[in-house]
Amino acid sequence: MQNTKTAHSNNWSEENVTRIVVASGKGGTGKTLVAANMAWAVSEQQTITLVDCDVEEPNVHLFFPSEGTQVPVCQTIPQIDAEKCTNCGACGEFCQYGALLITPEKVIVNPSLCHACGGCRLVCPEDAITEVPREIGTVTTSKPSDSLTLITGRLKEGEVAAPPVISATKDAASTNGDVIIDGPPGTSCPVIETMEDTDVCIMVTEPTPFGLHDLKLAVGVAKQFKIPSLVVINRSDGSDTDILSFCNEEEIPIVLKIPFSREWAKIQGTGHLIAAQDPTWRDAFLNLFTQAKERAEVKLC
């Protein structure tokens, strides 16, 4: 039997490589802006891999249009051999997700509820269940420049299971060299899968009650993984007091403030990079990268 375990595991063991996640809790605070500009600035100096783990809505590629190679991401689902199945119901009884419906005539598989745990195959007394792959997304690798590799995970529209696609996307990056990951919003499974086995988290927030509320949640997730964080305030306009006091309390450094400007909103909105248009900002994003690498050395307990 094919080992299906890889669908949920990352094999990142290289030393001397920093894996930086850009997260936020709240959507739309500027994660992609930070990840894309920082990766571009770094790529002017060294090789870097940029990974888009916001697989439900990946957008980094809009800033780096280039042809890539695409591979499918599959999850296994049970297939029931009607010849062997006695309709005993053991599989349906075992399944914790309701993915196997036992009808008087036969067992019906609901692929979207299946978590690919393999339990049904284990419990089937007739050996009637095999597992077959089913495409739930894709991973695309492209080379926008000699020094920049972009890896984009994409969940197929209508599919629910983002974590296996995120895991496969991260696996595609497990070569050598530093990695910047553009993370998904939220605080649940997709964020957990993204943060696992990474070294440091750049939290992008905005000076609103929403930004702060969700920053607190995202910092909570990073803490569970013992990953050190640093903060970027986007659309900063000086009303940052609440964020400052939270970061003080948590001993999280605020390393960059990006002011709001209509001009930049337009640059960003049309798929362009601030860092590529303004050397001051190129340097600011380079500095952010350096600070993140330093912060990654901090051991939390």
Add this chain to the structure above:
Amino acid sequence: MLKIAILSGKGGTGKTMLSAALADILPVKRIIADADVDAANLSILLEAKDTTSKPYFGLPCAVIDPDLCTGCGICAEACRFNAIIPNGDVYTVRPIKCEGCNVCVYVCPAEAASLVMKENGTLYLSQTPSGVLSHAELFAGSGTSGLLVTEVKKQAEANSEDSEVLIIDGPPGIGCPLIATVSGVDLVIIVAEPSLSSLHDIERLVTVCRQFNPVMTGVINKYDLSPETTEQIEKWYRQEDISIIGKIPFDSEVLTSVRNCLPVTRQQSPASDAIRAIAGKVKDYLDEHE
């Protein structure tokens, strides 16, 4: 009761701002639900009070009794989620990775593994000047947000009394929480902003929503920040046969009202006026379909 979901694909385009404003001014009896359980912010804008809560249990989680574990490792081998790791001479479960599938319990020859209920968050029901609000908080690092979205919607329906409409502030993305949100919804209001990212994301959102067959209508927020991208989005809406219910200008009053934790419609401003026009059209829709 008609159900309206405010969705966007991309985060931060103004779902919660618009949801709170519609909840504030729609002239019918309404109930409100915040389905963005990962990062629930609607209660901040709706002056929620008299909140009651109950624990939310998601999927169960495995535990291994260290006194019974013989350290054979069969469970770790069988676990597809990498949730079981060695810990000295025995094995232990990482709750953050466990999906409660029960496979370890089934394969353990020493009967050391079992499933336990795990509190994954809290369901809240609050009173607001706009109506009853059903919302929730998922504990940081917990899974099963889709399941919690379903609970939030169920709780709203159970408390809807004679409400004419359920207003749902949706999650970003197109995965499990979004699908749990859009299922059973009559009208989807899509909130875009003039950026290529937003356009890309609503394309994917609409593909997913179509599977559930709601009426879809489009809004462009901060439309004047990039007129040419707004034009592209308008063209796309037309192409997809999605009517545009309104365009909201960039307006510093929006930020001010969010900072004051109030719906933007409490003040008169260009954005507030635009949303009032949108609310009028939503009311027309309700009247036609009641």
